[in-house]
Amino acid sequence: MLLEFIATISAGVGAAGLILGMQKLLRLPLPNWLMPASAGIAMLAFTIWSEYSWASRAEAGLGEGKLVAMTVDKKQIWRPWTFVFPVTTQFIALDKDSAKVDGEMVQVDMYLVARRSESAIVPVAFDCLLSRRADAFDLPEGDLTQANWFDMDKNDPVLRTACDQLR
Structure with a gap:
């Protein structure tokens, strides 16, 4: 800044x-x-x-191999031009080079990037069949039996990117 x-x-x-x-x-x-x-x-x-x-x-x-799955566009009162064209303040990208596909399961690194904030890389797993996601922080390599799953909307852009473009 x-x-x-x-x-x-x-x-x-x-x-x-x-x-x-x-x-x-x-x-x-x-x-x-x-x-x-x-x-x-x-x-x-x-x-x-x-x-x-x-x-x-x-x-x-x-770098190469990252797919932007979702953007967050905002209108801000102190930036009047954003009411005409909203400005992107955050986005989520998936690393297709790190993706591991096993049937309906996709494990990938998810990049959480925000303007004026620290970025984060989160290893996640997507279950394309049941439309759910699990964070894979402390899980042994490839072992999703102990994962804490979160239900997602089947039309969620991040889920759709992982399941349609990485699988």
């Missing part, structure tokens, strides 16, 4: 510097409001770009 703040301030200083350079180069008096207005517009534009490009940049940072 600190780096984003520094980048936003840098965008404003850069825009103000361009106006100053234009004023010196053209030797024309420009309106006094032009420099702070251009700095403000540049900072706002950078902030909007950063918000909307975060999800694709975070997904690319996960």
Whole structure:
């Protein structure tokens, strides 16, 4: 978050510097409001770009072989542009390279990624036949007999991604 703040301030200083350079180069008096207005517009534009490009940049940072199963898009009052186009603030991705398929069971690493929060990798198992999920934290490799299963809606996007695209 600190780096984003520094980048936003840098965008404003850069825009103000361009106006100053234009004023010196053209030797024309420009309106006094032009420099702070251009700095403000540049900072706002950078902030909007950063918000909307975060999800694709975070997904690319996960590397090859990750399937985005679900995104959480939000509208926020302090970002009025999100009422026109909601911004992605979280997503869940599944690692198809780590997937182990055994009939109707799929074991895979699930990536929980949120903007301005720590990401987490959770080993999970999906039972495609019974539409349920189990966290596989402390389970022995491949042993799901002691798993604590959670029922899921059969149309859940994470379950559908695991069962339809990884199986």
